[in-house]
Amino acid sequence: MADIQDQRCITLAGATRVMTAALQHADSIEVPVCVAVVDRGSNLVSFARMDGAALLSAQLAQDKGYSVVAFNGMATREWWDAIRDEPALVHGLVKTARLTVFGGGVAITEGETVVGAVGVSGGSAEQDHEIAEAGAAAVG
Numbered sequence: 001m002a003d004i005q006d007q008r009c010i011t012l013a014g015a016t017r018v019m020t021a022a023l024q025h026a027d028s029i030e031v032p033v034c035v036a037v038v039d040r041g042s043n044l045v046s047f048a049r050m051d052g053a054a055l056l057s058a059q060l061a062q063d064k065g066y067s068v069v070a071f072n073g074m075a076t077r078e079w080w081d082a083i084r085d086e087p088a089l090v091h092g093l094v095k096t097a098r099l100t101v102f103g104g105g106v107a108i109t110e111g112e113t114v115v116g117a118v119g120v121s122g123g124s125a126e127q128d129h130e131i132a133e134a135g136a137a138a139v140g
Helices: 012-028 056-070 076-083 087-093 125-136
Strands: 034-039 044-049 105-110 113-121
Touching (some): 012 044, 012 113, 012 125, 034 056, 056 076, 076 087, 076 105, 105 125, 113 125
Antiparallel strands (some): 034 044, 105 113
């Protein structure tokens, strides 16, 4: 049917694998974080807050996942390079609810298709990105 499109999406089982891998990596580098796994519609599928992770990181992790799927898989750490030379974008995007432009949000893909995203918050931007990548790599 030309009017309806099927879309692949992360399952709870897949989100659990992503979550487990991300938490294990965070534990191995001793960084307490929050991890959110969202489906391709930005709906929360799985969430965890490690002992010692900042409460504010809970919403940031979810927003990082949202930011990735809302922009077709663009990792959150790629945003700054994309907008830094565009003053209107820099100042305008800060008014965009839930958009996060620092590391920690990574797409979960099946081939070239974005099926969800993992958002991590609680460490440095680089640590969050590394943990998110470890999680995303668990599915595929």
